[in-house]
Amino acid sequence: MGKLERAVAFVLDSHSDRRVGLAFLIGDRVLLTCAHVVNAAIGRDTAETARPHRAAFLYLEFPLLGSESDRIVRPADVTQWLPVTGADFEPRDVAVLGLQEDVIGQGGVPLRISPDATVRRGGEVRMWGPGPGRGLGRNTVGVVRGESGKNRFQIDDPDRRVVPGFSGGPVCHSDSDEVVGMVQAVPRDRSAPDVYVLSNNLLYTAGEAAQQPVEVSRPVVKLLHDHGEVHYDGASYRLIQRRRLYNGSRTARRTYEFKVSVAFYPNDGVPQNVEHHSKHPLVPPARRDDPAGAIEVEAWFTLTKPGRGQSGSPRLGLRQPIAVRALKVADQQVDYKLYYPLDTPLEPGAEAVIEYCYRVTDRQWGQWYKRNIKADTEAISVEAHLPADLAPEAWGMNLPPSDNGLRPLPGVTVRTEHDKVVYAWTARADDEDLDEGRRVRLDWFFWKRIPESTRAENAADVLGQFGILQMRDPVRGSSLRTLPSVTQTLDLDLPADRDLATDVIRHLRRVAHWVGRFHDFKPQVSRGIAAPQLGIAYRIAIVSRPADGVTYDADLFRDGYLELVNPRIVEETIEEVTDYEGCLSFFDVRGQVRRPYGIRVAIDGRAEPRTFTGALARSISHEIDHLNGKIYTDSDRMPYGEQPVTVADYQRMREEDRIAPPVIPARLTWRPV
Template identity: 30%
Template sequence: MTTSPLERAAESFAAELARHRMGRGLSKKQLATLMGFDPSYVSHVEGRRHRPTEDFARRAEAALDASGAIWRRFREYDQLRQGPAAPAPRDPAPGQWLPPGTGLLVEREVATLTRVDDAYRCVVRRQLWNAGTDPVTRYLVRVAVDRWPDDPGRSNRHHREHPLTFAELQFRAFRDDGDSREPMLWRVRHDRDAYKEVWLLFENADGPFPLHPGERVEVEYAYRVGPEKWGPWFQRAVRLPTRHLAVRLDLPAALDPRVWGMETSLSADEGPLRTPVRRHDRGDRAIFDWATDDPPLNTRYRLQWRFRREPAEPVRPAVAGRPADRLRALGVLPRDAEALRRPARPFDLPRNEPAAREVVDRLIDLLARADELHPFHAGLGLAAPQLGIDAAAAVIRPAERAAPPVVLLNPRVVEASLDTDEQYEGCLSFADHRGLVPRPLRIDVEHARWDGSRIITSFAYGMARLVAHEVDHLEGRLWTDRMAPGVPLVPVEEYPAP
């Protein structure tokens, strides 16, 4: 029995979906949760009992981060389904998948950071295309600082004492559609000591100008930060499908700058940039250019530098005492505390919302203070029982320190991948030791919102480990319970920290 080209294309799509799902260690139910689909529908598509839709393909590509492979298989199927008279796809580039929802895509980004005497000045220009079906009325951007990226405790202290403010940023934004250049209004989403998130609004005093489906526009935003708050790094994170990303550093040649770069993603450890940073001098300026095409989603690129003719900053003496003693002085319970072995009491939300917010605020504040005393470069978490609080709340500060903290209320793990790895873990209640702990590479966690509704969030790799550690605390379990029999704890002095 022969099969038609259309049937073979549908089979290829299903096989590609299954390959990436199993490669991520996800069950069909887990994938359905990530995609927002019914599990039976995912099963039927993979079993070739249902044909894929465009929305399904986009969501699967986004959830599995398949570098466009799933989307390409769908396009092959869809072209055969529509026949030879089908209109040409509106994709910006062959094989480029578009995210669910608005389908907003960055066709080109050019970010320039200039060091002048009194400040670092940043200008970011992005050419946006609305390839979706709904108008776009706002666009999220982020500004983050980190004065000493290799010393998070020192940075936390510094930025708490000298927070970044919108007044000093002199933030401004514009749109340019080729015919006119107009200012854009903006609204604050998050305002923290070391980072800000801002919605750029497609409107100004003259009224709204939404970006309609099929339209293109260039947005530009600019800000300044004094050198006392801006550390020697400049990072770009790929959060939307992007065709071209370029970064320029414009630094004083008299300071003899040396520049290098690193990249990392959710599935790969940090490594050197795959494309080189090029230098050319222009008068008294040293210009460093770097660019890449079609960067993968969720990849972060960081350019770093040092000025060889600028005096090195003095090294501050460490705070006296062992880490556990210093953390205990902040109120963190030690490993043998009885409270750490009791399951935490869940919140009755939304009735207990004020109490829950008070607990979360305490956790966030103590995380910042703990990071000053003893840095945890791979991320850091804290559960309410560690402060002697009988409440099912935990806060996790991701390894990417500019990212906002993750708040978990009444959490429980509902799914865990069969694939695991064994990595060293630490704990604020065990600050003097580390230990090898096996954990799933991906977990799905059901947790509560402030209004009492419940959602499921998927965490992978390092974040999965951090979240699983804190959920264990809320269930009265310690990380040492997870260690294999006979595996010793390692004193922090002997631990090979990154």
Template identity: 30%
Template sequence: MRRIQSRFTHTITLRVRDNQLYGHPSPADFPAALTHWRKLRRLTKKALSEAMGFDPSYISHVESGRYPASEEFARLAEQKLSSAGELWRSWQAAPHSRSTPAGGGELFVDLDHAELRYHNGTYTASMRRRVVNGGNEPVTRYLARISVDRHPGRPELSNELYRNHPLTWERLNLTATCDGEPMVWVAKHDRDSFKEVWLSFENENSMFPLYPGQSASLEYSYVVGSDQWGQWFQRAIRLPTRAVSVELRFPASLEPGVWGTETSTTAAAVPLRSAIQRQEEDGEVSFTWHTIDPPIGARYRLEWRWRSNPEHDAEARPALRTASDRMRAAGIVQEGQEILARTAQPFRLPEEAKQAEEVVGQLHRAVQRVRDHHHFGKGMGLAAPQIGVDRAAAVVLPPNPDAATVLLLNPVIISESSETDSQYEGCLSFFDVRGLVPRSRRIEVEHTKPDGSTTITVFTDALARLVAHEVDHLHGVTYKDRMAEGVSPIPVEEYRGTGTSWSYDRSTVTTSPAEE
């Protein structure tokens, strides 16, 4: 036997068996081992998936390394491929197999896979969870939740919609199985846009409780029309979970764009920590994402838009002709709305820390939507009133893409330098024009942290301009109010600085008479 280093990242062992030369992956490389033994047994992914009772796409994801293999999957693979224990040893050697779920002694989820498919105006959601009873008593039911929001960030529209057209069980057409056995279900909560249902481990013919130490595959699905489903999909971690994966499937003709954010009970929304993978085949585009060992309370939200703006997209308009049209489509309140002209309500912190977290999460999601419409070379900011929320919160993305996002709660500018300059600014609430605005090059801002403490932060030049713009919004002021007398905004078509950073030099600076 001899060893060589392959062009892959794992080591290959060559040995002679039955007068043939076979390559064997290193013990800890389960995806490569699975591929090796599947090909050795001359099985396609579809044939192996049928033998194991898994979807063919799941086999592909495990072999590519996008999804981790569950313990049940590894045991079944060993059984069906007869690798003399090599597959099982390979899975055991992988880092994930040595971790144990948090909250031992409880029901936990080995694998949570969700798929959402859109076709001809209808969304079909399919959930598959491999659950394990780590407790001491049999489990007889499982709680599932269904929540929809047609107009994220605009509760008044969603409330009116579901009040007049509530989500119904008949239209949902909920079905559920446990290891292939149909499950009966009982409604726990039945609200206009939110449902909770107990999936029972029984049907009219038998009972199949989940006993301690046993595992089972739960699958349930339901359908919702695009008239009731907004363009977002969220997974919330409520049980100890080893791995979560999500797959979105859309017609390629819609030219879909997908992004995502992560939030928790203690942190504001941030972009997903790992990239969403895109693949196109046979006229359909799939977007897949997964994570390992998610914390309890984490929420993973994926959102999308149709770039082709087809007529069967419920959000479609004849055309998004102007820059303001695009911002309006992204959910930004436009000029003329009363909320932009008044001072936003401050947060009482730390008592309202939870409310502040929710508003900041809405701002981050709106930023993602806006950035899908426009590239911001100068950085950007967004204040809560601009998404219809009357609270004193704003986020600012600095011009440097590697710099941290600035979070502002109850901000007040307490000091400004006399040294100023004038630069053109844009505003998402009237994005068809740009205005030449004089601002201080250095400002000091007092703002509140979620724990209720206050801090003072100094901002200079471009970041000072961005922050001042958003603080103004929280006090009912727009940049038009800051422009010099007799100066008017210019059409965005005449502006030549789109996509570039502001420049700062002495020629742009003015000083007060006292400093001349």
């Protein structure tokens, strides 16, 4: 008897003892079933959405754990309720049941919920359906027809083995007992019920909301080392992926899936640059039906440690070419499947290295290389091999799944190999940067391709290569935003936050240096950059010290920059001054902004607020605006009737003395903010 049989229970009608559906164990006393099965068991309309009364009990029969003369029946109540959300059995048809006493001592075994994608179109899954004998059911196979609404999939069941009375049963991988969903059989008519699978996303939601110990299995194939490289020759990128795998399952693995995708091009802050990739798709439309895949992928398989029955394998250590097939093709992504050699699959206990490589042009691929951290990854490393004669500059970023919380990636190293500069990063499983679900990214640009600012046709394109998010065509009062609008405060009493602040400031200084190298600013101009302008949503900014003849405290500026961590303007002058400002996120224009002449700023890490006036106060206020999700063209910053002007028009107005110098107030009157 397998795990599936020892986890399944019938839900009984409370009045007639008739079997109305299935449930299955996911913990010692925790089961999942369909909400409509619970309704049927307690005599309600199956589409009822109200939660059952807390005194309502169901009875579950575990027939495969007992004998005909000794039925194992246990009472249970509803601990979590996710009923049908609308008519016609729409998704969200889940209930969590709690047993009054467990059945583990009688041989019950909880099933594990797979963390992988629930089901795939055309794939086979195992379910529990009617069978001979006492009608206790048996394994039956279904084929996934396709998605039928969020979190629900249509199942093709040609033998009609799954019927309405078997709703709530587990759906498993075809070759394991891992749960990928739950059966929802909808009675259209007696001869042809529609059978669906509710995804494991819903099962997680139900279990977590009930605060029940839902056991989740880890992937059975571990990723011992994930190594990726990108090599640039000046016109195209060659990408190499090398993965060392261990098969911890009980079955042989014969295939491996991966995808080639681009998220944005280049560093312009556009999450999905549909327009660009429709013009420069990864795969030209004329080649999308090529079974080998329009991106020419080469792949190899090397058995490095034999598994069960492979101790004398002549293939041990032999690097073998393997077949590759494209499964799904789009402008920005191609999904592939690798096929291990027929005579050398990845047997249980075996280790192997798979490698694959492909080439894309630099119009298809931006100046970045990103890797996702997969589950059960023990080590990861990435490298960018860039031509030394192009004078490359690279840095790293760490991204959570949601893209909120972007932060600099510490530990990126640089070395020279022949005619290439190699930027590299590596981490082990116990490093915070290797948390499952996070992503790591290397970004770069080439100084030999950066024109002087006086010759740059579009400064935004250059600053975008530095990682500064760009806003195109700003106008007064525009609501268009590419910068983060919400930023996080750091607690400098926490070592982790102090380290993060250090990393962010180090990167802000690095970018400020690049900007200063690109454009020759006048020494009396104070300039700054805020973390949100780099997509880093923390309350951190830096501002340069202007050469304006003012004497500043020696400890205020470190190497020419004022470091602002969690800055807050606590006082400002009533006296205001109007002057022109620029911004690195829309550098090709200037705009008039009215601001207080003086401000007092509280900065974390400094005991007392500091006072600033004039151009420096304006720069600090500008950067604090970024930390508050604002820009200078907002309607409450730029005076009514004003619009940004081009840099050329601004310079012309200055040469023609059409821009009056700001009037310095004779006295200052302070007020709290």
